[in-house]
Structure formats: C-alpha cells, structure tokens
Amino acid sequence: MNPQIQTYNLSQTKDHLKICDLLATEICRGLPEAENKIWHAHPVWFLDGNPIVGYSIQKRGVRLMFWSGAHFEEAALNVLGEKFKDASIFYNELSEVSFEDLEGWLQKARDIQWDYKNLVKRKGQLERLK
Numbered sequence: 285m286n287p288q289i290q291t292y293n294l295s296q297t298k299d300h301l302k303i304c305d306l307l308a309t310e311i312c313r314g315l316p317e318a319e320n321k322i323w324h325a326h327p328v329w330f331l332d333g334n335p336i337v338g339y340s341i342q343k344r345g346v347r348l349m350f351w352s353g354a355h356f357e358e359a360a361l362n363v364l365g366e367k368f369k370d371a372s373i374f375y376n377e378l379s380e381v382s383f384e385d386l387e388g389w390l391q392k393a394r395d396i397q398w399d400y401k402n403l404v405k406r407k408g409q410l411e412r413l414k
Contacts, residue, residue, distance in 0.1 A: 285312050286320050289327040296341060302378045303346045307339050310383070314390030336393045345376040348386075356392045360385060 285308055293304040304327075311329055312320065318329040318336060328338035339348045350356065353371030354363045360382075361371035375381055 285309075286322070286327075288322040289320060292322060292327055299377065300341055300346055303375050303381065304339060304341075306378060306381055307346070307348060307386075310386050311337055311390065314387060315394065331394065331397070334397060334399060336397065337390065342374070345374040347372050347374050350389060350393050352393065352396050353389070355396050356389060358385075358389065358392075361389070 289308055293301055293308060296304055308320075308327060311318075315329055315331070315336065318331050319333075320327060320329045322328075323330075323335065323338070326338055326340035328335050330336060335351045337348070337350050339346055341347075349370055349372040350361065352369045353361050354369040356371065358371070361373055363371045
C-alpha cells in the first residue's frame, strides 16, 4: 500500500482510522493489480489509470465509493448522480463493513468499468470499458 494512504488513515479519528485501515487492506487484497495513491486528497485505486474505488471522510462517515458502482445493481450502494456512474456506502462503525459485500463489489469493480481516465478528453462523455 502507498505510504501516503497510511498517512491519510493515521490522520483520522480512532473509529474512522479502523474503518480506513480495514478498507485499504481489503481493497489491496481484492485488487492486488491496482495502483493506489492519494488523488484529490483521498485514497483511490486505479486499474490501467482508471479510478475504480476509493474512500474519503465526510460528515456522514467514511464514504466508500465505486466509480462505476451504479451498474453493480447492489441495493446497499447509494447511487448519487445521473451524470456519472458512481455509487457509495457510508460507514461509521467497523462492524458495519460486510466482508462478503466488499469482496463482491471489488470483483464487480474489476468487471464493470466506465472510462473516467479519458473523461476530459471526451468532453464529459463516459464510455463503457467492460
């Protein structure tokens, strides 16, 4: 894992730190081929330069976001917008994280991708990769 992500996690409150550490560990385990770094001030994992999954601290808790999650067809993921294909879930306690759900979402993140990497080049138009 990128040391910047560890630094990010260590800067969180005790409860959020535990959630962030768990998410980082499980994302690295589920997507071992993914590059991970701090991007737009929070941890993000990329496949071939395309953002796939990341998390951030927000008022509602730790937000786990999948860039193409709107197409996962998962009730637990909250679809936020129509323009982009992202979906998220918020955690406030470690016990809320389902390993089974997370494992499935990470597999879907690998299998279902929209091309965010070239979003600017395509003037805001998303194309499906997988």
